[in-house]
Amino acid sequence: MQIINGTPADIGIIFSLYDAGTLLQKKVAQKHWLGFDRALIEKEIQEKRLWKIVAGNQIVCVFSIAFEDPYIWQEKDKDPSIYIxxxxxxxxxxxxxxxxxIVEWARTYAAGNGKEFIRMDTGSGNDRLNSYYVSCGFxxxxxxxxxxxxxxxxHYKGGTSSLFEIAL
Structure with missing residues (x-):
């Protein structure tokens, strides 16, 4: 297994994984993704903020990181953090x-980039997912x-998000 940067050639697979994730969210959550702008994904790839987990020759998981998230984290966004x-x-x-x-990778990545927190959010109301994130160290x-x-x-419009954090 490797965690490496996504490439422009991966965009089709990335969107198919987002579609699969949306289908799952519709089954188990009150809130689900409503699609993503291709330009956003291309920008994250260009800025080396979109990552993929590869097992064998297959992309099995993708995620993005950001170094700021003021609309979700508000005042706490001033803390040196990475956001998954x-x-x-x-x-x-x-x-x-x-x-x-991803958390194991993020601990190393954050520490190597002078960050003090790993943060993430998810749509509120999914207690099972919240418990899983806590079991992952958040x-x-x-x-x-x-x-x-x-x-x-x-998918953020008119809603609430559950916040999670790991202090390094």
Missing amino acids: HRIATHPDFRGNGYVKK TYLGIVATEDTPELPA
Whole structure:
């Protein structure tokens, strides 16, 4: 297994993983992704912020990172942090603990880049997912309401998010 940067050649697979993730969210959560702008994904690839987990020759999981997230984290965004976004696992590889592998990778990456926190958010109301993130080492910090702003993907509009953090 390797965690390496995504490439432009991966875009089709990335979007198929997002589609599969959306289908799962529709089954188990109150909130689901509403699609992502291709330009956003291309920008993350160009900026080397989109990562893929490869097992053998197959992309089994993707995720993105950011170094700021002010619309979600508000005042806490001033802390030196990395933010993990859009974890999507291939349906045939769910249950293999990829979030724990991402956390392990993120601890090293964050420390090497002068960050003090690893953070993530998810739509509120999915207690099973919240418990899973806690089992991966995150501390649950509570719920925040998100403002309607064009800077956030559509699934944030008019909703709340559960916040998670690991202090390094």
